[in-house]
Amino acid sequence: MPAQIIAIFNAKGGVGKTSTAYNLAVALKRFHDKRVLLIDIDPQGHAGAALGIDIMNLEHRIDEVLLEKITIKDTIVKTTSDVDLIPSNILLAEAEIPLSGMPGREVLLRRAVKTISSRYDFILIDCPPNVGMLSINALMTAQKLIIPVDPSYLGLLGIPVIERMLHLIQTRLEHPIEILGVLATRYDQRLNIAREVLASLKTRFGDRLFETVIPETVKVREAPSFQVSIFDHAPTTPGAVAYQKLTEEVLTRV
Ligand SMILES: Nc1ncnc2c1ncn2[C@@H]1O[C@H](COP(=O)(O)OP(=O)(O)OP(=O)(O)O)[C@@H](O)[C@H]1O
Ligand SMILES: [Mg+2]
Incomplete structure (x- = not known):
């Protein structure tokens, strides 16, 4: 059976896309024994x-796949968390212009991923914070989308940007991607603005807002510096419990 492919996307930066992508990947493997590619x-x-890969010294990278220089199988690296990873680094930024001139530029990732999809139960895609060709490739590959939103005024302003992009993907590019869930991240319940934005997300998205809220915690922030997931860094803390709960919610929704 082909994998469930989920993009973690928000055009706004610093909202917890990467934190969500790598912790969810590890949790799906560790607690649910799923075969996972990030x-x-x-x-x-x-x-x-965040998963301990030396990204400045990669043997192969995702830009080589997108530019059709090597096959996707050759870019997969094993991480210590038993999650497979296709890594990138800053050289991917230099590939964006040549990529944009390629025929079928929106589906380069999708074509490559199709060849390995049956090896995994879940493929998660960590997106950049913009609406460029790389994000479009991710959204054209995924069937489902998780949208992490930080509970701030600007976080709320970013929602129509995402909705417009999804609309274009669904109509102009005819790809039926669906929102798996909107995830409130970096939540500090002491802040009025955080509580207000959470209420507003609930009104706007209803059941599509995950019940799980990811709290703003020092441990979640620190974990990447130890090059491990929150489950290795601080397994009993609120951040770990929240990401485990999110993983269970994801499994009930796919
Ligand atoms: N729940 C949290 N509690 C505390 N810090 C967090 C939390 N989630 C993310 N962070 C921290 O906030 C910063 C941004 O998080 P992260 O890199 O996950 O966001 P991102 O959306 O992937 O960012 P970018 O748009 O740059 O890719 C990082 O320093 C991260 O460690
Ligand atoms: Mg990120």
Whole structure:
């Protein structure tokens, strides 16, 4: 059976896309024994870095796949968390212009992923914080989308940007991607603005808002610097419990 392919996307930066992508990937493997591939299509390379990959010294990278220089199988690396990873680094940014001139430029990732999809139960794609060709490739590959939103005024302003992009993907590119869920991240319940934005997300998205809310915690913030997931860094803390709960919710929704 082909994998469930889920993109983690928001055009706004710093909302917890990467934190969600790599912790969800590890949790699906560790607690549910799923075969998981994490694809990093962000030139920042943070998904790989958070899982202990030396992103400045990669043998192969995702840009080589998109530019059709090598096959996708050759870019897969094993991480210590038993999650497979297709890493990226800043060289992916340099590939964006040549990529944009290629025929079928929106579906380069999708064509490559199709060849390995049956090896996995889940393929997660960590997106860059913009609406460019790399994000479009991720959304054209995924069947489902998780939208992490930080509970701030600007976080709320970013929602119509995402909705417009999804509309274009669904209508102009005729790809039936669906929102798996909107995820409130980096939540500090002491802040009025956070509570207000959460209420507003609930009104706007109803059941599509995950019940799980990811709290703003020092442990979630620190974990990438130890190059491990929150489950290795601080397994009993609120951040770990929340990401485990999110994983269970994801499994009930796919
Ligand atoms: N729940 C949280 N609690 C505390 N810090 C967090 C939390 N989630 C993310 N962070 C921190 O906030 C910063 C941004 O998070 P992250 O990199 O996951 O966001 P992103 O949306 O992937 O960012 P970018 O748009 O740059 O790719 C990082 O330093 C991360 O460690
Ligand atoms: Mg990121």
